[in-house]
Amino acid sequence: MRNVFITTVAAMAISTAAFAEDTVTKVTPTVAAPVLSGAVTLDFAETAAGKTAGTMGVELDINAGSLATVDLDFKATDGNALTLDTWTVGTTVGAFGVAVGDDNGLMPTTTADAAADGTLTVPAMTESVQVTIGAASVAVGLSDYTTDVTEVSNLQGAYTIDAGIVDVTASVDYNRTSENYVFGGEFAGLDLGAVTAGGMMTYDNDADLFAYESTVGVSGFTAYINGTDVDALQNVGGEWTTDLDTGLTFTAGANYDTDAQDLTPRAGLSFNF
Helix, strand or coil, X not given: CHHHHHHHHHHHHHHHHHHHHHHCCCCCCCCXXXXXXXXXXXXXXXXCCCCEEEEEEEEEEEEEECCEEEEEEEEEECCCCCEEEEEEEEEEECCEEEEEECCCCCCCCCCCCCHHHCCCCCCCCCCEEEEEECCEEEEEEEEECCCEEEEEXXXXXXXXXXXXXXXXXXXXXXXXXXXXXXXXXXXXXXXXXXXXXXXXXXXXXXXXXXXXXXXXXXXXXXEEEEEECCCXXXXXXXXXXXXXXXCEEEEEEEEEECCCCEEEEEEEEEEEC
């Protein structure tokens, strides 16, 4: 009788567990689908020969993010193949993030219409590994990750402070080969009412060169002024952006080189999707 009772209880327990398993709703993790966006651009600008030339381009961006983040940016111009311009693959958990890619530099970059019109010292960093913990970031540049991932070209670090009315970032780059340091600083988002202001600077230790750029923005218009301690005023320029229709953006701007006394206008249309 005792064995029969034990067998009956065991059978009831197995049946109950099986029934509970059947009634529990199984939840399948939701994976965010990649987001495809892009633009077809038609830009007109003055060439070195003093002519106005047009360039048609295509940009495709693939972004996917949940636990992992993937950002792939493709570009092509008329007559040229579509190529991968920049890429980043990484993940963020809470305040900790890690990313691998070729667009992870931490130094200030110019807001001028082209790098040729900028005065900041921007150390080159191709593929790199970037680690972020809260407001601090460190990037390790790789000389050629396809050949040797242990060959380090440069190191960069940055720290951002939220000062309330403005965000302030201090950064530094160390080149392992030349042993040169480039220091950077930036403030952004200074609200002056109708105008938002920002500024950035770099100091190249070996070249003993200080460079700066200041910006203001208002109602779709952004203006900049830049120079160095050797040539205090080199470029003045700006760009105005407006949405003409859904997905259609018009931009117009110009840069004035004070040394060459040369005004370079430009305009463009962008069909975004």
